[in-house]
Amino acid sequence: MSAAAETAGRPAGGGTRAGTVRSLWRSAWTFGLVGLLLLLFLVTRAIKPTYGASELESLAIGALPIAFAAVAQAVVVISGGIDLTIGSVMALTNVTAAALMAGGSEEFAVLVVVFVLLLGLVVGALNGLLVVITRVPDIIVTLALSFVWAGAALLVLKSPGGSTAAWLKGLIDDTFLIVWIPEALVLLLAAVGVVWLPLRRSRLGLSMYAVGSDRLAAFRSGVAVGRTKIAAYAVTG
Template sequence: MKGKLNYIWAKNREAVFGYVIMTAVVILYISSQKNFFTAYGIKSTFDQFMTLLFGALAQTLVILTGGIDLSVGALIGLTNTMTAFLMVPIAHALGNDMLGVAVTLLVVLAIGALAGCINGMLIVYGRLQPIIVTLATSFIFMGIGMYILPQPSGEVVSGFTKLMMGTLTPLKIPKSILWLLFAVLILWIPIRRSKFGQSVYAIGGNENAAFVSGINVNKTKVKTYLMAGVCCAIAGILLTAQTTVGDPTGSDGFTMNSVAAVVLGGTALSGGRGSFIGTVAGVITYSLILGLLIFWGVNSFYQDMIKGLILVAALAINALQKLELRRKQTA
């Protein structure tokens, strides 16, 4: 029993550390927000990190393979733009708002999947570094978005925001909580337990060993980036539900924010170690810290500086954990 507990601790201690930090930040946040325990307070708190949650899920999947996706923010912006640009015309053409919403969401999810697939194929078959490919495609995605909507505009059908980000009556449960459960229970856990999920971890741990063991490395990587694109599309859809407009440049910060959240949640940038469960803690921690900075009236310049310091601290912790792991392996 003790051996099993030690094994569980060794596999999840980074995530546990992330939840310890999250708990401290949540306590600080609650003490600063007098209306936190009201229906509005809980809903607004969960709503503020939904977009980052799915962007961080996309980043987690990619980082677990040993890569990194610098196009996350731009792809969220593109799918946000396409949702706001297409929804009303499609709804009018079909003569039904809800049918228009459904078709629009399918189109946007397909756009996200295609964009992610392009990233993956360029990396795998072009034999290029993920950081270079995704940096290049981030400019392409942003450029396409700016061509479609040169400035924040577009619109959504009536009731779309309530449909996606409202509350469930009569319990007044925020739908953002349901989106959190969807990300963990419907997306992450099935992925983690699948053959595909095991292959992702194996590739991140040692790509050559994964190939020798019979894993189709190229197919798994392309599929990973495709799924990351779908997650970014979900984030873009939720962002549209919150803002009701499209803005291709309004999501630039999600790329670095997603990396920071992933690292705060204990996922190793070298790949093969970590989980989205830890990333959830990182997302909540990072989002609440940013919320506190706004609530305290901190100047935007200092907010950017603090965000940078958080990212540096998270990277330093990640590096120390990696050094400790190497020390134990060579001991």
């Protein structure tokens, strides 16, 4: 009986090991990118020994807008679409915030941040709604809308101007606890976590993966394809 029990237990252990290997293999790309980043950092330090916190902070601040755009685009791509309005929507929300914060208090800036986040959500949902209703390919709809939102940004702020709150500047202009960790990098990782963790563990996130993988199969499985697409674009906004 003990031999039978031992034999019965082996497949489970083998299955666990196989699952671990598959999980590591799926994460190989991520580990490779992290390793490449560390290698580039070490090479840079070898070439320029004075490379330190200030340079790393400048790099993180410069990469922050592109990284935010990449995270937003990833959500739409996972759901099987593509969004060419991300740049113009970022411009629209930025100039709206700059215009509203001009002459305002630090406390009022908090309300402005909430407002522009909701603005991005509404604009993104509108993008998704038009994609679903018109049934025109995403790339065409979002290309046309990118000009609309870029024009709206020019209407909000016709020339360079506006201002921002001091506490917003402090979110990216300083280092976090340890002198080598820029706050811009911490902010980026926090934003990625806020988007990525619910996407991987929520029902909506799983629906996005299903729609992006096979829209017909997702529909037959009971997934609301249209609402999922709209939600993906709303999150992107």
